[in-house]
Amino acid sequence: MASTSSGLMKKIRLAAWAAIAVLAVISGVHLLGEAHKAQQAGRSLPGAAQIGAPFELTRTDGARFSSTSLAGKPYAIFFGFTNCPDICPTTLLEMTNHLKALGARADDLNVLFVSIDPERDTPEHLKLYLSAFDPRIIGLTGTLPEVAAVAKSYRVFYEKVPSKDRSDYTMNHTASVYLMDKTGNLVSTLSFQEPEDARQKKLENLLSR
Amino acid sequence: MMKSGLRTMLGLAGLGLVACSFPATAADVTIGDLVISHPWTRVTPPGAKVAGGYVTITNKGKATDHLVGGTAAIADHIEVHEMSMDGGVMKMRELKDGLEIKPGATVELKPGGYHVMFMGLKSGPVEGTPVKGTLKFEKAGEAEVAYDVAPLGAKSAGGMDHGTMNHGTMDHSKMDHGNMNHDMKMPEGQHGKH
Helix, strand or coil, X not given: CXXXXXXXXXXXXXXXXXXXXXXXXXXHHHHHHHHHHHHHCCCCCCCCCCCCCCCEEEECCCCEEEHHHHCCCCEEEEEECCCCCCHHHHHHHHHHXXXXXXXXXXXXXXXXXXXXXXXCCCHHHHHHHHCCCCCCEEEEECCHHHHHHHHHHCCCCEEEEECCCCCCEEEEEECCEEEECCCXXXXXXXXXXXXXXXXXXXXHHHHCC | CHHHHHHHHHHHHHHHHXXXXXXXXXXXXXXXXXXXXXXXXXXXXXXXXXXXXXXXXXXXXXXXEXXXXXXXXXXXXXXXXXXXXXXXXXXXXXXXXXXXXXXXXXXXXXXXXXXXXXXXXXCCCECCECEEEEEEECCCEEEEEEEEEECXXXXXXXXXXXXXXXXXXXXXXXXXXXXXXXXXXXXXXXXHHC
């Protein structure tokens, strides 16, 4: 009795594992097919298509900036704020170094730094702050709703973190640099935690697409 | 000829490393059971209102202590913060009860992790001019410190610049060799020949 039921259990378990294996293969093949189709069509990876949307913000010289001016060139876009002690100046310096390393090819790339703290980051303040970095980095700010809309379209998270007993605050925010191709599709992201040469290679790949 | 040239070069490199191994910074500060080593900060972009302060603290005592605050001459006030990465999101958190330093533990405040945040900068740190301040501990009390100033974006007290380099605590595996060779150039492929 006991041996029959355990034999049955074994069969059921085997059948379940087989079903899981078949499902895994099917979904894997499907994903590969999608990625292949996307590549052939010159599109970015599946699921990445909805990153970014047309936007208007304000440049550091006070003029308006429209994302339509980005068409035809790949671009790197990242979000931060000037009251940031670590990751924002570090990322800006790294982008400055990458642009220098790219040499003349850097002219084929737009680099955008969008403030997610527009209340403090006025165009004038952003201009002063960015003067320490490559002048080709385009600093952008705007109204709170404008910035919120751009951040949302890039799926960038940000929030204010008030300090203990003062009226001051700092910010949590997505730190990735988004690499977008010349048609505005997300190709890859850069993280400050990955090695510098890996980031440089991604930028070179972006420019050779 | 080639060989002796190489030997001289390696010898010089060796001498260079020995020379560099003496700390270039001010001596450690001891307060109570705590040893405070290598306080440093870095140049900020113009107009910046904040900066990060970094330091290594060792607790040689038998009781837990907490870094709870302090002062910095260039800032309105300072706070003790933790930075962390959570799925691509940089998170900044004030440690409201201070930073715990357990008996026997060494806690390193460094970029990407724990730091002292200089808030409301009156002026930015200047390379070569140490930033004076204090670090306040729950039990040990308040210690006077002077932060060495590294260049903009430096990832360690000395990774970028020989002038402010401090090999005392340097992790050689993380050393950026690309920036190391300005005064001791090695021939290409030298490792392959030996």
